[in-house]
Structure formats: structure tokens, C-alpha cells
Amino acid sequence: MSKNSSVKFILSFMRKNGGNTFIFLAYWISVFFVASQNFFFNYYVAKGLQTSVDGMMQKDFSSFLGGFILVLRSFGILIIVMGIFSYINDYVVKKITSIIKEYFFKKVLRLKPFFDEKYTSGKIMTLYNSDIEKVESIYSNQILNLLMAIVGALGGAVIIFKLNKYIFIYIITIGIFNLILNYIFIKKMKVNSRNIQNTISKQTEHISNFLSGSYIIKAFNNENFFIKIFKNTTKKYFDFSKKRAKYDAGISFVNNASEYFEFAGLLIISGFFSLKGAISIGSVLLCVQLGRPIIDLFKALSSYFSNIQSILASTERISNILNLNDEEINEKEFFENNTKNFQETPYAIEFDNVSFSYNKDKYIFKDLSFKVKSGSKTLLVGNSGIGKSTILKILLKYHTNYSGNIFVFGKSLKDYDVHELRKLFSYVPQNSFLFNDSIFENIHYGNINKSSDEIIKVSKKVRSHEFIEKLPNKYETTLTNNGNTLSGGQKQRLAIARALLKDAPIFIFDEPTSSLNEKLKDKINSVIKNTMQNKTFFLISHEFNSEDYDEVITLDFNKVKI
Known part of the structure; x- marks a missing residue:
């Protein structure tokens, strides 16, 4: 998307x-009144x-x-009127910013999973914090x-032009120069501003990586390596900022x-015409x-074009992500009063000659x-x-670029709305x-519609309550850093409890015990077997254990054995 x-x-x-x-009218009316205060201030001071x-x-x-009374009376009115409109303007600006932040959050939430590898969590946080600001x-x-x-x-120019056109021409000439x-x-400064924003984004990425992967970094004694990377980024930021400082100077x-030229010239020229008796x-x-507000306009234009470079870079980045394609979502609630018995359909999931590749x-x-x-x-x-995990991502419509036919409860996957489809699955990654x-x-x-009693009930089922x-x-214990104070088994049981609370007709588990020791594996497998009554249960694993399963499908380089 272009900057304009x-x-x-x-x-x-x-x-x-x-x-x-x-909001539109409140913003423009308030901003016009607030913008007029300097002119009215200067005008009444000058007239006084x-x-x-x-x-x-x-x-x-x-x-x-009379001159002093005019100034005092005008100041009293300006203080009250401008105070009201300044409040309205500030309120509306904060409201618009809140709208943008909410829209941004909704957009990120609705983007297709794996929508673009260049948008890391660090970049998303930079967009939300720095760029939206x-x-x-x-x-x-x-x-x-x-x-x-x-x-x-404009106000000053009209009055000065009426008073003396030569003074007006002089001020305009200085302003254009x-x-x-x-x-x-x-x-x-254009390229420089973009470089500064990019390095800020990189710094945020590095901090995000360190916070989320601090255990790995410390385990491999890589602190100095990460410090070196951050130092390099900081040096780039300093170099770009130093260049920016030169331009600003x-x-x-x-x-x-x-x-200075405008002020000195005004005194000389207006003094000359005063001596002549013209003014x-x-x-x-x-x-x-x-005369000063006229020069201030040209300075403001310069400042505007200077500041707008980094702001344009931010608006471009924000707009790029806000214009990415959403998942196809139907906002209407699905199956609110649904009484269909999914078990009456012979097959919950069917793959028919399905092919998938990330590249051709x-x-x-x-x-x-x-x-x-x-x-x-x-x-x-x-x-x-x-x-195996790719099969689950296709089932949940994280990936849609497959060929062949997939059916869920007899209905083509392509005919399902994303929300409609995902309500059919309880997923444990x-x-x-x-x-x-x-x-x-x-x-x-x-399931945010469930009660506290139901939450405790599923916790007991998965043996988490104790x-x-x-x-x-x-x-009410607050978890941080992905529940790093809990054991692997405790975390997995909470994830299963969350899936149970959803109570969908199909439960899918992706390697639920792959990172656990044998003792914890037995506990989790026991929890799974005892809680999946009257549900379609689809588990993916690299470990072969046919015990307690109605059917085992072996995937071996596109060959399926049942």
C-alpha cells in the first residue's frame, strides 16, 4: 500500500x-477551534x-x-472556550486510537495462521506499541x-496585506526561502527515518526472543552472543539517529x-513606513x-514534512498488516440451538486422495x-x-491450499465456515x-459460557483438581511464561481440561505425550482414555500402541495401512 x-x-x-x-464531526470541529486559538490570541494581543x-x-x-481591557476580556473567553474544545479534541483522539488498537487486535486474531513469516511476535508488538503511537x-x-x-x-496575512503590501511581500519571501x-x-531524511523505525523493530524482536527463550539461551551459555547481536542493532540505531540529529540541527x-531575519526586517521596514507616516x-x-505566525507556517510545514517521514513509515507498516486477508469467518453463531446427533453420520472424518505441499x-x-x-x-x-501435524492443520483450515476431497460429518471441508468448522473440534496441540x-x-x-462448577468438574476428570x-x-493462581512453574504433565492436563470444557463432537490430540517421561505418559493416556466417552477421538502420534483404540491408521510415505 502506498504512503498516501x-x-x-x-x-x-x-x-x-x-x-x-x-466522532468525525467532533474531531474536525474541535480541532478547528483548538487550531484557531493561536490566531485569536495573537490577533487580540496585537489589537490591544x-x-x-x-x-x-x-x-x-x-x-x-481600552486596549488592555480588550486583551483581558478576550483572554477570559479564549480560556473557557478553548479549554472545552481542547478536552473534546483530546477525548476524540483517544477514542480513535482505541478504535485503531481494537481493530488491529481483531485483525491479528483473524489473520490466517502462518499468514506471513516476516511478521514475528516482536514485530507485531512494535507495530502495536510504537507504530500505533x-x-x-x-x-x-x-x-x-x-x-x-x-x-x-492566513489571518495574519490578510490583516498585514490590508495594512501594507510591502511588509506582506517581505514576510512571504522569507517564508518561501x-x-x-x-x-x-x-x-x-526519508530513508533515514525508515531505517530508524526498522532498527527499533529489530530491538523489540531481540528482547521478545530473549524473554520467550531465556531458558534455552542460558542453557547454551549464549548470553554474550545475544548481547552482541543487540549491541550491533543498537549501534545501527545510534548511527541512524546521529545522522538524523545532523539533519535536525x-x-x-x-x-x-x-x-531572526524576519524580525529584524519587519522592524526596519515597518519602522521606515512609520517614519514616513504611512502607518x-x-x-x-x-x-x-x-508576522510571526506567517513564518511559523513555513516552519510548521518544514517540521510537518520532517516528522511525517517516520509517521508515514509507521502508517505504511500498520496499513500493510491491516489489509492482509482474513480467514473467511461468518460472524453468526453456529449451532446455537443445534440438536443434530453427529454420531448418526457414519464417518466423522474422510480424506479422499488429498495432496498437500508448502511449495510445488x-x-x-x-x-x-x-x-x-x-x-x-x-x-x-x-x-x-x-x-501428521499437517493433517490436523488442514482439518482446522489453517492450511487451505490442498487438492482432493475432505469431509467432516459428511460435509465437504470447503463448504464449512471457519467458525462453524472449529466448533466441531476440541484440539490439544x-x-x-x-x-x-x-x-x-x-x-x-x-468455553466461556460454562460455569465454575463445570470447570471444576473437568479438572477432576483430568486429575488436575488436586x-x-x-x-x-x-x-485463581496466575500463570506466567506459559506456565513455567508447572510440570509438563500438569500443563498437559490443563490443556486437556480446556478441550473437555469445549465439549465438541471430535477430539483431536497432536502428540499429547511426546515431551513427557514414561510415568507422565501413562497418567495422560489414562486421563484421555477415561474422559473420551461417546466422542470421536482422533489421536496423532509417532509411537505405535494399538491398545484401547478401535482403529489404527499407519501413515508411511503416503501409504496408509489400516
Whole structure:
């Protein structure tokens, strides 16, 4: 997506994707009033000074006093009105940012699994924290500051032009000269800003990798290696930032020089016309006061184009991920009042000449065919790397680019909506994942409509209740770092409890005991056998054990033995 399209997309959140007409109008009305405050401040100060100074020169006390009263009265009104509109503007900006963050979270949640390898968890976190913060500055600072400068400059320019066109031409000339010099520096900053954001993203990735893999890093004594990698990234960030500092210093020099020339020139030119009697002393002060916002406009344009480079890079990255394709999801709840008995269908799962490959050169499996009877306990056995886990990912529609036919309860997999399909499966992956939340909520995620009693019931079924009750906070014990304070068997039992709570017609297990010792394997296998009554149970393993299974399917390089 181009940068212009990215900005349009980000601004669209005022009215779409969670925004509405009220937010849109509230933002633009409030931002216009807040942007006008500098002009009104400068205008009433200039008019007050003009009136007071001219009254002083003419020894007119009422005019002299009138100027101060005008300023004080205007300030009182501005403080109240601008305070109200500043609050409205800040509220609306925070609301829009919340909408973008919520939309971003929903989008990431609905993206196809394995949607793009370049989006690591570290990059996603950088997008959410750093880049969305920069996107917020479009609403909170960039538009406001630019509009503030435009309103102040236009108001001042009209008044000065009416007062003396030569002074007006001088100010505009200085401003254009300032803008041209700034543009030279800004042009060099585009690539630099993108590089800075990329290195920030890399730093976040490194920290994320260390936090999630600290045990492995320490076990292999690789701390110094990771420190070296982080140092290299930090050095790159410093080098890019140092270059940015040079450009910023150049822009600052140009802006300060322009401001000094403008002020000195204004005094000389307006003083000249005052000596000639063309304008009063008060008008000289008015020109000085209202001339600054015109120069400020050109400085604001320079600052805007300078800051916008890194903001555009952020909006582009955010927009790219927000425009990735979602899974095909039907938002309507499926089978809310469903009374269908799935066991009446002869086969729960059917693969008919199914082929799959990650690339066209090498198939994971080809022309694969097998059937799993409804209500049966079926074991799929095969060596590691032969495609067993891939079968599960296809069944859950994580991968859709397969050929052949797959049926679930007699209906083609391609005809299922993603939500509709996944409600049919209770899934226990090879590596049980536990959220940074309480034990209660970790089980509750299986079915958020279930009660506390039902959560305790499934915990007892999988023999987790005992060890949970021994913990200091029992079910309210908070787990962190994927439950690293629990044993492998305890974690696996919680994952099985979560799957049981869902109570789907098909249970699928992917190598549920592969990382456990023999004692724990026996415990988990016992739990599985005793809790899968009246369900279709489909277990994938590389270990051959036909005991207590109705059917064993052996997968051996595309050959299926039953």
C-alpha cells in the first residue's frame, strides 16, 4: 500500500471500522477551534497593543486603557472556550486510537495462521506499541499543528496585506526561502527515518526472543552472543539517529536564521513606513505580532514534512498488516440451538486422495485417503516429519491450499465456515500453550459460557483438581511464561481440561505425550482414555500402541495401512 493510501486508510477510522459521523464531526470541529486559538490570541494581543500604544502616543487614556481591557476580556473567553474544545479534541483522539488498537487486535486474531513469516511476535508488538503511537500523533499533533499554523498565518496575512503590501511581500519571501532550505534537508531524511523505525523493530524482536527463550539461551551459555547481536542493532540505531540529529540541527539553524531575519526586517521596514507616516507605531507592533505566525507556517510545514517521514513509515507498516486477508469467518453463531446427533453420520472424518505441499517441488503427502468412524477412538501413527501435524492443520483450515476431497460429518471441508468448522473440534496441540492468566481462565477459554462448577468438574476428570487446590491461590493462581512453574504433565492436563470444557463432537490430540517421561505418559493416556466417552477421538502420534483404540491408521510415505 502506498504512503498516501496508508494515511487515507488511517484517517478513515474516524468514520469507519468502529468510528462514526459523531466522532468525525467532533474531531474536525474541535480541532478547528483548538487550531484557531493561536490566531485569536495573537490577533487580540496585537489589537490591544495597537490600541494602547496609539492611545499612549496620542495621550488618550481611554484608548490606552481600552486596549488592555480588550486583551483581558478576550483572554477570559479564549480560556473557557478553548479549554472545552481542547478536552473534546483530546477525548476524540483517544477514542480513535482505541478504535485503531481494537481493530488491529481483531485483525491479528483473524489473520490466517502462518499468514506471513516476516511478521514475528516482536514485530507485531512494535507495530502495536510504537507504530500505533506514531499513528496517534497524526490525529493529536500533526493535523492540529499544521491547521493551527495555517489559520494563524492566513489571518495574519490578510490583516498585514490590508495594512501594507510591502511588509506582506517581505514576510512571504522569507517564508518561501525558509521552506526551500528545509526541503533540501527533509529529502535526505526519508530513508533515514525508515531505517530508524526498522532498527527499533529489530530491538523489540531481540528482547521478545530473549524473554520467550531465556531458558534455552542460558542453557547454551549464549548470553554474550545475544548481547552482541543487540549491541550491533543498537549501534545501527545510534548511527541512524546521529545522522538524523545532523539533519535536525540543519533545519533548526535554517528556522532560527529565518526567524531572526524576519524580525529584524519587519522592524526596519515597518519602522521606515512609520517614519514616513504611512502607518502608526501601534501598527508596527501589530505587524511584528501577526508576522510571526506567517513564518511559523513555513516552519510548521518544514517540521510537518520532517516528522511525517517516520509517521508515514509507521502508517505504511500498520496499513500493510491491516489489509492482509482474513480467514473467511461468518460472524453468526453456529449451532446455537443445534440438536443434530453427529454420531448418526457414519464417518466423522474422510480424506479422499488429498495432496498437500508448502511449495510445488515437494509434497508433504500425496493422494492420501483414510476414514475415521464417528464415535470411534482412532490412532494415526507415523514417523516424525511425515505430515501428521499437517493433517490436523488442514482439518482446522489453517492450511487451505490442498487438492482432493475432505469431509467432516459428511460435509465437504470447503463448504464449512471457519467458525462453524472449529466448533466441531476440541484440539490439544503438541506443545500445550497456557495464557498469562489464572488457571481458572486458562480452562475457561475452552468455553466461556460454562460455569465454575463445570470447570471444576473437568479438572477432576483430568486429575488436575488436586494439584490446583494445593496452590496458594488455587484456581485463581496466575500463570506466567506459559506456565513455567508447572510440570509438563500438569500443563498437559490443563490443556486437556480446556478441550473437555469445549465439549465438541471430535477430539483431536497432536502428540499429547511426546515431551513427557514414561510415568507422565501413562497418567495422560489414562486421563484421555477415561474422559473420551461417546466422542470421536482422533489421536496423532509417532509411537505405535494399538491398545484401547478401535482403529489404527499407519501413515508411511503416503501409504496408509489400516
